Structure formats: structure tokens, C-alpha cells
Amino acid sequence: MSDMVRRFGKNRLALVSLAVFAVIALVAILAPHVAPYNPDAIHLGQRLRGPSPAHLLGTDSYGRDVLSRVIYGARVSLEVGFIAGAISLGLGTALGATGAYFGGAVDLWVTRCVDVFMSLPALFLILVIVALFGSSVLHTMVVIGVVAWPPTARIVRSEVLSLRKRDFAEAARAQGAGSARIILRHMLPSALPSVIVQGTLFVAQAILLESGLSYLGLGVQPPTPSWGNMLVDGRLYLAEAWWIATFPGLAIFATVFSLNFIGDGLRDATSPQHRV
């Protein structure tokens, strides 16, 4: 693990990405202090104003400050990304490890579920669930997390599968350790690096999914600003106000780009022999 940190530290691109992401996260956390305006304050007299010193990124169709909404949107998008990520990692790890450790019928059911879930495009499934059960920030992150567990389950399963027959697992069992203890204490730590990599890349994925869902009007509901639902407004006023769609998009891009590079750097750091 410390080896991983050291190797990651040598990757300049990954470090820069980490710094960029840290700034974005900090801005999200400090949103009330950083945002120049109230993100929901409507000024109909100032609709669709272009970027200016007063409104650095312009105003939207309700006269709201785009910069402030992008800043507050960061909160929602990151929240959705991380909580959805935690849910899918938790589910995937639990199911993958259980399947691999117990083998037999349990494993068969887990792998079948993985196959079935992966044959439905995630977006279709998420779309159906959110539309039928109602859309809210909470639903968005839970649904994204619940639908996206199979890749993690696959990774953890193959990792635990390769460890199950090793001597240290046998030794732990001989000492009288229970199944749960062997999985949690002896196997998952070895799977942790790949889970972390997967998690980083998935948070990026979840942010993209949220934006797509919100763009369709099924994710985070206005007036709560999210990068995705700001784009809806942007598409509507594309011809006369390019800034509304452009800046939330760039915010998504900066976040996902840095997360992808961090994930890639972590992957290189965990398995230097597998550098692509």
C-alpha cells in the first residue's frame, strides 16, 4: 500500500489531476463562502446576460448567476458521484467476495446476476427505475449505485478466487477463523488496490450518469442546481446564450478528466507490470 502511494507520487500527471480535483472538492465544500451570489436568486431583469465582470460566467434564463450555480452544482454532482460510488463498491465487493469465497451455487448465482445486469444498458435500467419511482437527489445516487455494482463484483471475485486456495487462507482457517473474518481480514485487503482504482473511475462514471439523467429531466430536479440539469436550460437557449451550456459542461469535464487520470495513475501504481 505504501509502495502504491510512493509510485503514485512519481506520476506527475496524476498528481496534477489530484490537485485539480482537490480544488474542485474544496470549492464544493466551501460553496456558500466562494459563490458570489445566491444560486437561486432570480433577477428577471438580467436574463441571459453574457459573461461580464459582475457575472463572470453570465446569467441564465431566470437571471441567475451561472458561476454560483456551477459552484453549488459541484456539491450535488460530487455528492451523487461519491455516494453512488460507495454503494456500488460496497455491493459489488460484498457480492463478489461472497460468491468467490463460497463457490458452488452461491458463486453461480452471483455470476449469473452479474451477466444479467450487464446485459441491460445501465442508463436504460436507471431511466426506468427513476421514472417509475420518482426522481430526487437521493433516488439518483441510490439507483446509480445499485445498478452499477457488477464490474466491481467481477474484479473482487477474481481477486478472492485467486486467494482462496493460498496457504495463508488455509492457515487462518486452521486457526479457527470464521468465513467472515477470513474474507474481511485476509482477502479483501489484497483486493483493496483494484477496488480503489475501480472506485475512482466509477465516481467519474457516476458523475457522467447523473448529468445524463438530469439532462433527461429525471435526475436532480430544478431549482436545485446540478451540472446536468443546467445543461437542459443551456440546450434550450443555445443559439442566444452559449455560456449556459458551456460552463457546466466544462466543470463536468474538469472533474471527470482529473478523476480518470487519478484512477489511471493509481492503476499504474498498483500494477506497474500491467502498464498499458
Next chain:
Amino acid sequence: MRRYALRRVLAVPFMLLGVSVILFAIMHAAPGGPEAVLMGGNLDQATAARIRANLGLDRPLPVQYVDWLLALLHGNWGNSYLTGEPVTRMIMEHLGPTLELTLVAVLVALVVAVPAGVVASVRPDSWFDRLSSAAAFAGISFPSFWLGIMLILLFASYLHWLPVEGISSITGGGIWDRLRHLILPAVTLASTQIASLLRFTRSSMMEAIQQEYVRTARAKGLTERVVIYKHALRNALLPVVTVLGLSLSFIVGGAVLIETVFAWPGVGQLAVQSVFSRDYPVIMGVNVMIAAVVIVGNLVTDLTYALIDPRIGYE
């Protein structure tokens, strides 16, 4: 090989069964059933009960499921609650545009990604390699539909070179008009695949170049061009095509958003519309159809791969 193929083929119906169970469960766990949709929400208890009985929704769930499944297998996918049109006909009408869009997008992605990947692999760490891999990363880092919006902004709103949306002009304008409508959505959808294809081509090529047969080809005195394009690329392309086949589910998923941005009358748009109007039979039909396409696509990819590459183990 035969056993492997047989096992994979036999798994298909079971996977579809799994998909149908999941979909059915989701639909019936959702609050506010179909009767609310039919009557616009405000109806008294007696009417609601009558509608439920008419639709057979008052029977036990397993019975409903088996009935629905049998009807599905007999080609009776039900009628839209909204228009009364048969679901199968609606899907067929929308399938064409989606296939057109995805096929052209895949073609665009291949034409861009494979040559770029080859050039990058021949000179690793050159400026081209760095640039293309940065571009590839960028390509998967913004929402594809946002790229679509930006392309509309540039090429339709400002330059007026291409139409904003739709599949053809209302007046109709032949093949050229159709092509002009296809360009932006196809490029947008392709952008989601270019990144992974490029990276995969590059790593697959780099592996191929180090193989013995490439050294042999060089030793024979063949030109570098022939060595790279004839010997290395042919072998390197196999895994690339597999990756493409397996990303079918992502391509179809991406089409949902892109069809919405460009008002493209495909299956994705049908899915979104049916979900908004809670048109249950259409939602079920579209999802079963999509899952079937993805499952069969994956099967064909796997089998082709196993067939072409004798080194593949079948376990």
C-alpha cells in the same frame, strides 16, 4: 469448441429470463400502477378496480408474469397505453434509425481510432502518442450529449453548415439531406468509443510488434510498412473487434442521450418517451428488445473470437 458454443448459446434464454424477471419486478414494485396512467390519476376506487380487473392486474403476480412472458414469446407484446399501437410495430419503426446511427458511429470510431492507435504504437512516447492519448482521455471525460450540444452550437447555430436536429428535412431531400442530418449525431456517438478503441489498438499493437512473427517478418527483409500493417495489425485487430462487440451495451446506452439531443427518432427516444408517459407495455418491450440485442451481440462476439483465435481456452 462445440461444447463451449453450445453452453454459451444455451445460456441466452436464461439470461433473457433473468432480464424479464428484473424488469417485471421493477414495474410492479413502482408506486401508482398503470390504471393511474390510463385515467390521468384521478379516479374513484370502483373504476380503478374495474380497470385493474380489465388489465388482469388483480391476479397474483406470478400468474401475471407467466402470462406476460407467454404472450411475449408468442409475439404479442401488447399495445401502447397511449396510442393503442402494437408495441412490436413501434419498436420496429424506431429500430431502423437507431441501427443506422450506431452502425455509422461505430464505423467512424474505427476509422479514426485504429489508424491513430497504430501510429501511436509504432512510436510510443512521441508527440503524436502523447497527444492522442490525452485526446482519448478527454474523449471519455465529458458527457457525450454535451459534446453533441457543443457541435450543434458550432456547426448548426453559428456556421449553419449542418441541420440542428432530426433525421431529415420536412420537405425531404434525398440521400444527401439524410447524410447531413446523420453527421453530428454519429460523430458524437462515435466519440464515446474512440477513446477506448484507440487505447486498446495501441496496447494490442505494441504487444503484437514484440511477437516472434514480427521479428521474423523483419528478418525476411520486408518493408516496415508491410510488417506493421500486414503482420502486426491483422493480429492486433482481433481483440480490438472484441472490445467493440462487448461495448455494444454502452453504445446503445449512449444512443439514448444522443437521440434526445438531436431529436433522432430511434429506440432511445422511444424509451425516454415511454418512461415519461409511464407507458408500461412500451417500456417493457423496449427494454427486453435492447437486452436481447446486447446479449446476442455479446454472444456473437465471443463465438467469433473463439472461432478465429485457436489459442482461446473455452473454460
